[in-house]
Amino acid sequence: MNQVHARFQVDYPDFSLSVDLHLPGRGVTALFGPSGSGKTTCLRALAGLESTRDTAVSVNGVVWQDDARGLSLPTHQRPVGYVFQDGGLFEHMSVQRNLEYGMRRVPAPERRVSLGQVVDLLGIAPLLGRKPGTLSGGERQRVSIARALAVSPAILLMDEPLAGLDAKRKNEILPYLERLHDDLEIPVIYVSHALDEVARLADHLVLLEEGRVVASGNALDLLTRLDLPLSHGDFAGALVLATVSGHDAEYHLTRVDFSGEGLWLACHPVATGQQLRIRIQARDVSITLEKQTGTSILNILPATVAALSEDGPGQVMVVLQVGDTRLLARLTQKSVTALNLTVGTPVYAQIKGVAVLR
Amino acid sequence: MIASDERSAILLTLQLSAVTTVILLVIGTIIAWWLARTRSRWKGPVGAVVALPLVLPPTVLGFYLLITLGPNGPVGQFTQAIGLGLLPFTFAGLVVGSVIYSLPFVVQPLQNAFEAIGERPLEAAATLRSSPLDRFFTVVLPMAKSGYLSAAVLGFAHTMGEFGVVLMLGGNIPGKTRVISVQIYNHVEALEYAQAHRLAGGMLLFSFLVLLAMYTLNPTGRRS
Numbered sequence: 001m002n003q004v005h006a007r008f009q010v011d012y013p014d015f016s017l018s019v020d021l022h023l024p025g026r027g028v029t030a031l032f033g034p035s036g037s038g039k040t041t042c043l044r045a046l047a048g049l050e051s052t053r054d055t056a057v058s059v060n061g062v063v064w065q066d067d068a069r070g071l072s073l074p075t076h077q078r079p080v081g082y083v084f085q086d087g088g089l090f091e092h093m094s095v096q097r098n099l100e101y102g103m104r105r106v107p108a109p110e111r112r113v114s115l116g117q118v119v120d121l122l123g124i125a126p127l128l129g130r131k132p133g134t135l136s137g138g139e140r141q142r143v144s145i146a147r148a149l150a151v152s153p154a155i156l157l158m159d160e161p162l163a164g165l166d167a168k169r170k171n172e173i174l175p176y177l178e179r180l181h182d183d184l185e186i187p188v189i190y191v192s193h194a195l196d197e198v199a200r201l202a203d204h205l206v207l208l209e210e211g212r213v214v215a216s217g218n219a220l221d222l223l224t225r226l227d228l229p230l231s232h233g234d235f236a237g238a239l240v241l242a243t244v245s246g247h248d249a250e251y252h253l254t255r256v257d258f259s260g261e262g263l264w265l266a267c268h269p270v271a272t273g274q275q276l277r278i279r280i281q282a283r284d285v286s287i288t289l290e291k292q293t294g295t296s297i298l299n300i301l302p303a304t305v306a307a308l309s310e311d312g313p314g315q316v317m318v319v320l321q322v323g324d325t326r327l328l329a330r331l332t333q334k335s336v337t338a339l340n341l342t343v344g345t346p347v348y349a350q351i352k353g354v355a356v357l358r
Numbered sequence: 359m360i361a362s363d364e365r366s367a368i369l370l371t372l373q374l375s376a377v378t379t380v381i382l383l384v385i386g387t388i389i390a391w392w393l394a395r396t397r398s399r400w401k402g403p404v405g406a407v408v409a410l411p412l413v414l415p416p417t418v419l420g421f422y423l424l425i426t427l428g429p430n431g432p433v434g435q436f437t438q439a440i441g442l443g444l445l446p447f448t449f450a451g452l453v454v455g456s457v458i459y460s461l462p463f464v465v466q467p468l469q470n471a472f473e474a475i476g477e478r479p480l481e482a483a484a485t486l487r488s489s490p491l492d493r494f495f496t497v498v499l500p501m502a503k504s505g506y507l508s509a510a511v512l513g514f515a516h517t518m519g520e521f522g523v524v525l526m527l528g529g530n531i532p533g534k535t536r537v538i539s540v541q542i543y544n545h546v547e548a549l550e551y552a553q554a555h556r557l558a559g560g561m562l563l564f565s566f567l568v569l570l571a572m573y574t575l576n577p578t579g580r581r582s
Binding site: 048076082084088090091092102147151 | 478481482483484485486487490492496500501
């Protein structure tokens, strides 16, 4: 019962969409795909904003729509929080009144959050008296997210909340989104076409292409599946959940463990035992057959080649198994041949760069 | 100072314009909303019918209204059957004529205002638990405020300036259907230029002040 189910079909003259999604009832699910793949349509259908057929939508056991039984709640009766790509703020109301608009329409016994809580969570207290027209893009989106949360939704739907913002503004909002991820008990569906956002936020990942679901599963697994486009190209990389096991004050380093192996990171000020989400890009991983000594590379892990796949002319993407974790390494075809790499070859992965996502 | 038949013409005109404007704001909202939102193939034909009074000579409009509302017309037979009697040459008949005559002046600013709002604020309101009627009053009305102001001003002022339709449909009955524009015509016919000047000048001044107020207070109204 503890899941989100969405099945529907949309037929437009130039576009058709057919999906049957079973998503986790907690955590962040990213709907990922190129523009025109139907991500936003999925979100709108969940909210009842799109006319669809053969529809069945239920959220954590509550049925919102079932065409077979002629049942469909109109949008205003669905407990959704919806963050539009452009914010969708009411320009004729102050920020405060925007926030109160939805909240006042939720019966008091159903309210689980106070205005003060959402204002604090998104850090928008200084903006309350202002009109949306005077806000920056990043501020607008934070208000929009707060307004959506203020209705105590059963699910939070976010349509590319960071699209159209520059890198600086994105980085201003991402920490808030990460807080949502940690604090919210409700499922979040996050539409995006930016891999970096997905890598930072998503637990579950749905890949859409031309109105079809290409893959749906754990984000960590999908990022290293060679049959999917995510594991190819310059930005491919693996996600690793690692636990902080100690700090080296003298060298300003932090030690993290995963799959029985350890990694050194540039000092990251979190307590021992905390979990970090780190990203290891395929182009930052090289391979040796014997363990190198006399090298400047700190992180060298024993691994086994699990899969290989061509990745552009002269390039090969290699999946490395380290315990129960999978890493990606992007090598030249020449190196693969020289090292005679095949599935099962024991190797050492030399990791030149590690990014801590959160 | 003002003669009694002048005063009754002025009062009648204001009354007619006020009643017409109120009715038009209600009917106009419905038609403009439908025109702004629909994807029906009837959008074009309905829009054209609404705009007809813009281009038709008022006498043509008045002529057909006279026939339709008259004793042998379909509407006339209906109003007789339900005991309302005949509408031509009554104040009620003038209201019906004015509503049709001024319809485009109310529908078009409203339609523009509704179209300018777009879908997004309404969708956002729906996801914030707002029912359709609630959305209309809390989102559409405040956002279309300037459109409503333009519509009311144009509807009122245009009805005040009506002549052809009134003459065809209402005749020239003092205190009942004789509005300012008809009274001016009477004065000119009788070569009473001084009286005609007073009324005509008053109309000119009034119209100018109303439009001036609208364009100064409500710069966005210019678009409609």
